[in-house]
Amino acid sequence: MSLSDKLLILFGGVGALLGAASLIGFVLSRRATSETGRATIDNLNARIRAWWVMIAIFAVSFALGRGVTMVLFALTSFYTLREFVSLTPTRAADHLPLVAAFYVLLPLQYWLISIDWYALFTILIPVYGFLLLPSLAALKGDTEQFLLRVSRIQWGLMLTVYCISHAPALLTLDIPGRPGEGFLLLFFLITIAQFSDVMQYVFGKLFGRTKIAPVVSPSKTAEGLVGGGLSAVAAGAALWWITPFTPLEAAAMAFAIVAMGFLGGLALSAVKRSMAVKDWGSMISGHGGVLDRMDSLSFAAPVFFHLTRYFYT
Amino acid sequence: MIDLALIGLTRFIVGGQARWTGSLPEMRQRIYFANHSSHLDTLLIWSALPRGLRASTHPIAAADYWGKGIVRRHIGVKVLNGVLIERSTQGPPGAALAPLRNVLSEGESLILFPEGSRGSERLPGPFKSGLYWLSQEFPDVQLVPTYLDNPSRAFPKGTFLPVPISCTVRFGPPLVRHAGEEKDAFLERARAAVSALAPDSLG
Numbered sequence: 001m002s003l004s005d006k007l008l009i010l011f012g013g014v015g016a017l018l019g020a021a022s023l024i025g026f027v028l029s030r031r032a033t034s035e036t037g038r039a040t041i042d043n044l045n046a047r048i049r050a051w052w053v054m055i056a057i058f059a060v061s062f063a064l065g066r067g068v069t070m071v072l073f074a075l076t077s078f079y080t081l082r083e084f085v086s087l088t089p090t091r092a093a094d095h096l097p098l099v100a101a102f103y104v105l106l107p108l109q110y111w112l113i114s115i116d117w118y119a120l121f122t123i124l125i126p127v128y129g130f131l132l133l134p135s136l137a138a139l140k141g142d143t144e145q146f147l148l149r150v151s152r153i154q155w156g157l158m159l160t161v162y163c164i165s166h167a168p169a170l171l172t173l174d175i176p177g178r179p180g181e182g183f184l185l186l187f188f189l190i191t192i193a194q195f196s197d198v199m200q201y202v203f204g205k206l207f208g209r210t211k212i213a214p215v216v217s218p219s220k221t222a223e224g225l226v227g228g229g230l231s232a233v234a235a236g237a238a239l240w241w242i243t244p245f246t247p248l249e250a251a252a253m254a255f256a257i258v259a260m261g262f263l264g265g266l267a268l269s270a271v272k273r274s275m276a277v278k279d280w281g282s283m284i285s286g287h288g289g290v291l292d293r294m295d296s297l298s299f300a301a302p303v304f305f306h307l308t309r310y311f312y313t
Numbered sequence: 314m315i316d317l318a319l320i321g322l323t324r325f326i327v328g329g330q331a332r333w334t335g336s337l338p339e340m341r342q343r344i345y346f347a348n349h350s351s352h353l354d355t356l357l358i359w360s361a362l363p364r365g366l367r368a369s370t371h372p373i374a375a376a377d378y379w380g381k382g383i384v385r386r387h388i389g390v391k392v393l394n395g396v397l398i399e400r401s402t403q404g405p406p407g408a409a410l411a412p413l414r415n416v417l418s419e420g421e422s423l424i425l426f427p428e429g430s431r432g433s434e435r436l437p438g439p440f441k442s443g444l445y446w447l448s449q450e451f452p453d454v455q456l457v458p459t460y461l462d463n464p465s466r467a468f469p470k471g472t473f474l475p476v477p478i479s480c481t482v483r484f485g486p487p488l489v490r491h492a493g494e495e496k497d498a499f500l501e502r503a504r505a506a507v508s509a510l511a512p513d514s515l516g
Contacts, residue, residue, distance in 0.1 A: 078477065082328075086479040092433070092469040098476040281479065282330075 003180055006242055010187055011059045018055065021048050040205070046286025054284075054293070058190070062183055066171050067114070069186070073168040074110040080160040080291040080298075081106065083280040088152045093142035097133040097153050105129050106161050113165055116172040125162040130154060159268075159298055160291070166301040173305075173313050175244050184242040188250075189304050192236050192257045193297045197265070200228030217269035220262075229258045244312045256307060257300040264299025315392050316367075320360040327353060327467050328479040331361035334510070335486025336457050338363045342422055343455045345370070345484070346444055348437035348507050349426035350465035352378065353475060357461055358424050359393050361482035371396045371416050372424040400429065410443055417451045424459075427503065431470055436508045440500040448490060448499070456488040458503065460510035483510040 025045040032038045061072040085098065105125060112121035134150045167189060171182035204224025212220045236254020240247040268291070272278065281289025323329050331338075345358060355372040362370055374380075376397040379389030389395040396412045416423055425447075427440035448456055460483045468475035488506050491499075 082477040082479060085477070086463065090466055090478075092465075092472075095469055095472050095476060098478075099474055102477055103474070 003183065006184060007062060007187070010184075010191075010242065011055070011062075014055055014191070018048065018051055021051075043286050050284045050286050062187075066182075069171065069183075070110055070114050070168050073164060074106065076290060076294065077106055077110075077161045077164050078102070079283065080164065080280075080289075080294055081156055083283075083289045083291045084156040084160055085153070087275050087277060087280065088156065090153075091142060091144065091149065093140035094137060094149055094153065096136040096139065097150070100132060100136055101129070101153060101157050101161075105132075105157060109161050109165050110168075113169050113172060118172070121165070121169070125157050129157055133157075160294075163298040163302050164294060166305040167297060169305055170308065173309060175308075175312050178244055181242075181244075185304075185308060188236070188239055188243055188253075189257060189301060190297065191239070192232050192254045193261045193300050194293075195235050196228055196232035196258045196261050197293075197296055198228075199231040200224040200262075203227030203231075213266060213269075216273060217266060220266065220269075225262060229255075229262070232258045244308075253304065253307065257304055260300040260303045261296030264296045267299070268295040315388070319356065319388070319392060323353075323356055323360045326475055326477050327357070327464070328481070329357045329361055330479075330481050332481055332483045334483060336455075336484050338366055338484075340365060340369075341455060342417070342420055342451075342453070343370075343457050343487075344417075344423045344425055344444070344447060345457045345459045346425045346427050346440075346503065346507065347459035347461055349428045349431050350433060350461070351431060351468040351470070351475075353464040353468045353480070354426065354431075354461055355379075355389075355393060355395070355424065357464060357480055357482055358459060366422070368394070369420075370394065370422040370424060373398055373413060373426065375400050375430075396423075410446060413443070413447060414450065417447065417454060422454075423447075427500070431465075433465055433470055435465075436511060437504055440504050442496060442500065444503055445496045445499050452490065456490075456503070458485040458488060458506035458510060459483065460485070460507050462512060485510045 022045075025041065025048050028041045029038075029045060032041045057072065061068045081102065085101075090098065109121060109124055112124060133153055134146075137146065137150050137153075167186060170185040170189065173182055173185065175181060200220075201224070203226075204219060204221045207223040207227065208219075208221030210222040211218060212222055212225065233251050233254045236257070237247045237251040240250035243250055243253070245253055272280065279288025280291035283290055284293060287293050347354065347358060355374060359367060359370070359372055372393055372395045374389045374393070374395035374397055376399050378385070379395055380386055380397050390397065396416055398409055398412055400409075413423060413425075425444060427444045428438050429441045432438045444456075448454070461480065462483065463478055463480040467478040467480055485506060488503055494502075
């Protein structure tokens with residue numbers, strides 16, 4: 001089976017799944033009677049509609065190749081960093097570090113990945129960004145909450161640019177005997193991370209009782225985590241044929257993605273709570289901001305990238 | 314063409330979502346008056362208006378900024394439909410308002426920054442008297458308070474390049490005119506109407 005055949009089957013499968021979800025959403029919307037039930041169903045349907053759009057964007061960018069997919073992820077980093085910085089109090093003296101973050105470090109990171117300069121893209125932001133940003137901030141001579149301000153920008157960059165960029169970095173991996181199959185690894189990562197989120201939401205809504213972190217994220221329940229996590233691990237094992245992994249290894253990889261995704265959602269909920277907001281933005285109707293959809297992926301991407309790189313290349 | 318490119322660029326970098334609370338994007342003659350903290354402000358309000366309103370709404374632009382250089386002048390006057398005024402005009406009170414009166418007598422709308430120059434605070438500073446004189450002379454024109462959230466963070470005074478930080482444009486309920494109200498009381502009330510639209514600071 002060729003690469004494009006596999007991708008056709010995969011996107012066809014996702015389309016069928018979403019079609020079923022749309023049908024269920026439609027039936028539910030006719031049945032809902034109570035006020036809160038209707039609100040939940042409306043939000044569910046808004047989420048499903050947004051999923052159609054997101055899947056379409058991914059399918060088109062995959063079809064157009066590596067360059068376009070890199071640009072898509074660079075834009076994702078751009079919008080998530082914009083959401084992060086918009087909610088983070090910054091001062092006029094932070095302008096220069098922000099210019100460097102958005103207009104220098106972000107494009108440079110994606111350029112380094114696209115030319116496959118592994119040694120530099122893994123240290124660009126954690127080392128050189130780390131040294132550059134506080135230097136630029138200090139030039140302005142504003143010491144008010146200096147360490148806090150510098151840390152926020154560095155943290156935002158690490159999360160939205162450095163971590164997320166490890167997803168398209170999968171396209172650069174050379175797996176022996178499997179040229180060009182980075183797209184399948186990327187598909188695997190995104191699908192498991194997002195499927196885990198969706199199934200945790202579904203299981204949580206249906207059976208959720210025991211809150212795991214009532215203060216940080218009231219919607220996270222043990223039932224949701226176990227049900228959603230197991231579904232995603234099963235889905236990972238079922239997708240072993242598109243990866244260099246055996247079925248058991250694929251399940252273990254999916255488990256790593258689920259675990260990191262859960263921690264990412266938890267940590268970013270804590271950040272949102274500390275900023276007294278519920279969502280990162282309003283760009284994706286029903287979901288909130290782009291970062292609300294990317295939180296689990298941002299934590300899972302570097303780990304999945306490293307595991308694959310060390311064990312399979 | 315240029316207008317669409319400018320709107321696209323504004324949306325990409327700073328968003329500039331419009332929030333209509335208490336007034337609607339209607340086809341009627343208005344003065345939108347807003348807080349002023351950045352060179353993005355004119356562009357933000359202009360691109361937040363629906364297309365139909367944009368054509369009949371003229372931002373007031375300071376001649377010493379928007380009148381300088383061919384490119385900026387072209388954008389200010391031809392694309393944004395701006396009315397250039399001199400900030401330093403000496404003469405009888407309200408003499409500098411002549412170009413604004415012309416726009417209003419033709420039945421078109423205005424975007425006005427009554428502080429006169431850019432501030433750096435979250436809430437607007439004291440208003441200059443132009444808004445008062447215009448509201449007296451054109452009693453049928455609706456006065457819409459407008460609050461711009463974040464442009465001073467995206468493009469602070471003294472910098473050369475805006476950074477991507479989401480800005481919002483909030484249009485509030487029209488300011489009611491009280492018969493016989495003194496100039497200073499009116500201007501303070503107008504300023505409070507803009508401040509009331511500011512979101513609570515997170516600190």
